[in-house]
Amino acid sequence: MKVNMKTVFSTAAALSLVSSAAFAGAHGAYPEKPVKILVGFSAGGGTDTTSRGFASYMHEAESMTGQPAYIVNLPGASGQKAAKMVLGEKADGHTLYMINIGTFIVGELAKGKDKPYSVRNDWVNLGCMSQLVTSIQVHSSNPATNIAEFVAAAKASGKTHTWGTSGATTMHSGIGHLFFDTYGIPHKKVPFKGGSKARAALVSQSVQSVFGGNNTIAGFEDTIRPLATAGAERDPTMKNLATFKEQGMNGADFTGLFCLFAPKGVSEEVKTKVGSAIKHIAGIKGFQKFMKKNNLGAFYTDATAAVAAQEVMYKTMGPVVEQILKDQ
Numbered sequence: 001m002k003v004n005m006k007t008v009f010s011t012a013a014a015l016s017l018v019s020s021a022a023f024a025g026a027h028g029a030y031p032e033k034p035v036k037i038l039v040g041f042s043a044g045g046g047t048d049t050t051s052r053g054f055a056s057y058m059h060e061a062e063s064m065t066g067q068p069a070y071i072v073n074l075p076g077a078s079g080q081k082a083a084k085m086v087l088g089e090k091a092d093g094h095t096l097y098m099i100n101i102g103t104f105i106v107g108e109l110a111k112g113k114d115k116p117y118s119v120r121n122d123w124v125n126l127g128c129m130s131q132l133v134t135s136i137q138v139h140s141s142n143p144a145t146n147i148a149e150f151v152a153a154a155k156a157s158g159k160t161h162t163w164g165t166s167g168a169t170t171m172h173s174g175i176g177h178l179f180f181d182t183y184g185i186p187h188k189k190v191p192f193k194g195g196s197k198a199r200a201a202l203v204s205q206s207v208q209s210v211f212g213g214n215n216t217i218a219g220f221e222d223t224i225r226p227l228a229t230a231g232a233e234r235d236p237t238m239k240n241l242a243t244f245k246e247q248g249m250n251g252a253d254f255t256g257l258f259c260l261f262a263p264k265g266v267s268e269e270v271k272t273k274v275g276s277a278i279k280h281i282a283g284i285k286g287f288q289k290f291m292k293k294n295n296l297g298a299f300y301t302d303a304t305a306a307v308a309a310q311e312v313m314y315k316t317m318g319p320v321v322e323q324i325l326k327d328q
Contacts, residue, residue, distance in 0.1 A: 102256025
């Protein structure tokens with residue numbers, strides 16, 4: 001039997017090309033390695049808790065092909081230190097950033113012309129899985145049980161009220177400034193690198209009150225008493241806590257979606273696969289149970305709705321931050 005060597009070589013070459021293409025496709029598919037999620041606050045706060053709960057289920061999402069995620073805490077400048085590090089890395093989807101849109105946008109607005117980034121222009125919102133809800137919190141030894149009693153006591157003292165928050169330019173700090181300025185209470189803000197550190201200051205009574213996430217109260221109910229919660233409606237995880245509006249204060253209807261961000265320039269593949277993972281994880285009962293235990297909700301918000309929420313936050317927090325800057 002005579003073998004046509006030309007045909008053999010042509011067939012071998014074709015098979016080689018197919019094999020190479022298959023290998024290249026497999027090698028280039030996202031994700032190729034574990035995904036690093038930067039958190040700009042210390043361990044124990046709302047951002048860290050949400051990130052760790054989320055990351056623990058990342059490998060279960062079919063779109064992530066078994067690749068896990070891990071958390072790196074880099075606190076500083078109300079999350080901006082970590083954000084700048086993410087922006088400095090390759091936009092390949094293997095380094096992402098977790099934060100609530102309220103703090104993300106307040107931090108940008110507070111810097112004015114010196115802003116280190118633009119949430120609109122430098123970042124891609126991949127989707128959200130929870131939200132951060134602010135409350136005003138006092139030590140259990142404080143006799144105040146509502147806003148009216150708190151304001152009356154603060155004014156009667158004739159002293160400057162010292163309050164803590166998770167960072168100098170966070171959503172919590174913005175709501176805190178709005179509150180004290182609205183009621184004409186002289187105040188001094190003490191920013192910490194994360195909600196857990198602000199909570200520790202309140203527990204030790206180093207500060208008189210804290211504007212922080214409702215989640216930070218979990219496990220400290222005997223020591224910390226929340227007086228009111230922000231948001232248009234009551235926090236589903238703390239249904240018995242009245243809102244600021246219900247207690248007579250308008251203008252504090254802020255909640256911040258917890259979202260996963262990537263630097264602008266990531267591929268459509270990354271957007272689709274991570275978005276799919278967020279949706280999947282938000283629906284996992286284990287994740288929902290974990291979040292509820294920490295006074296946090298679990299629900300999915302897609303990228304389109306998340307970007308719309310960002311624009312609302314710009315419009316809502318813009319005037320608040322502008323007034324804070326004028327008062328400084």
